[in-house]
Amino acid sequence: xxxxxxxxxxxxxxxxxxxxxxxxxxxxxxxxxxxxxxxxxxxxxxxxxxxxxxxxxxxxxxxxxxxxxxxxxxxxxxxxxxxxxxxxxxxxxxxxxxxxxxxxxxxxxxxxxxxxxxxxxxxxxxxxx
Amino acid sequence: xxxxxxxxxxxxxxxxxxxxxxxxxxxxxxxxxxxxxxxxxxxxxxxxxxxxxxxxxxxxxxxxxxxxxxxxxxxxxxxxxxxxxxxxxxxxxxxxxxxxxxxxxxxxxxxxxxxxxxxxxxxxxxxxxxxxxxxxxxxxxxxxxxxxxxxxxxxxxxxxxxxx
Numbered sequence: 001x002x003x004x005x006x007x008x009x010x011x012x013x014x015x016x017x018x019x020x021x022x023x024x025x026x027x028x029x030x031x032x033x034x035x036x037x038x039x040x041x042x043x044x045x046x047x048x049x050x051x052x053x054x055x056x057x058x059x060x061x062x063x064x065x066x067x068x069x070x071x072x073x074x075x076x077x078x079x080x081x082x083x084x085x086x087x088x089x090x091x092x093x094x095x096x097x098x099x100x101x102x103x104x105x106x107x108x109x110x111x112x113x114x115x116x117x118x119x120x121x122x123x124x125x126x127x128x129x
Numbered sequence: 130x131x132x133x134x135x136x137x138x139x140x141x142x143x144x145x146x147x148x149x150x151x152x153x154x155x156x157x158x159x160x161x162x163x164x165x166x167x168x169x170x171x172x173x174x175x176x177x178x179x180x181x182x183x184x185x186x187x188x189x190x191x192x193x194x195x196x197x198x199x200x201x202x203x204x205x206x207x208x209x210x211x212x213x214x215x216x217x218x219x220x221x222x223x224x225x226x227x228x229x230x231x232x233x234x235x236x237x238x239x240x241x242x243x244x245x246x247x248x249x250x251x252x253x254x255x256x257x258x259x260x261x262x263x264x265x266x267x268x269x270x271x272x273x274x275x276x277x278x279x280x281x282x283x284x285x286x287x288x289x290x291x292x293x
Binding site for chain 1: 200201223227228229251
């Protein structure tokens, strides 16, 4: 399944789950910042993606929480430290961290959750199915 | 005031589907104001009935061990329901896992579709709650207990009928 095929399915899912328009669901759109997703929507999105792609998305895999909870091992003074960045890269190999590395504030972490992140995550899942 | 918006379960298949009925009686207080001379069942109370039907279905799937909290709901209404009608709420589990559930629901009066809904429930466990709460099971207790017993009796009746 190509990137565009997956994107098309993800778009349908997000339109249904978040009540947004097709054209708002671009690869760079952020789930919270642009599509106004709330925390409970993430649960809804996971359910719908599992159904749409016929696969299991383990809790914590697509939206891992270890860093976001502010574990002092990974976060100091509201910023993700070097160990935290390694942890992020390990837990979310499909995330594009290049912008986040420049300003790794914890409150910016939600910007990592873009439509592109979901598509890339699903690409890896579908390939390993 | 009691907050039970279904009268009885008529079918209950554990982990799959529950059907409940709600008789709309003109004696219910809300009909006096909603609206004078035109007793329309308030739409949120229809949704509450659907959520109770679906919420108990989801709760029973885990033997009422987990708190089931309504998290998100979308609905479409097709016509008003008037005092004197009997509504049938049918809810079906679409997805269920440890974090929550997604349920679809319909409300019919006879053959007439009144409303359709999709409901997201979240499981709230003791770990999600502030420490030191005296009672970490706060959903399936109190006045809902009667409904739970009814749901169980309906489910039992069906499995006995199947066995025969």
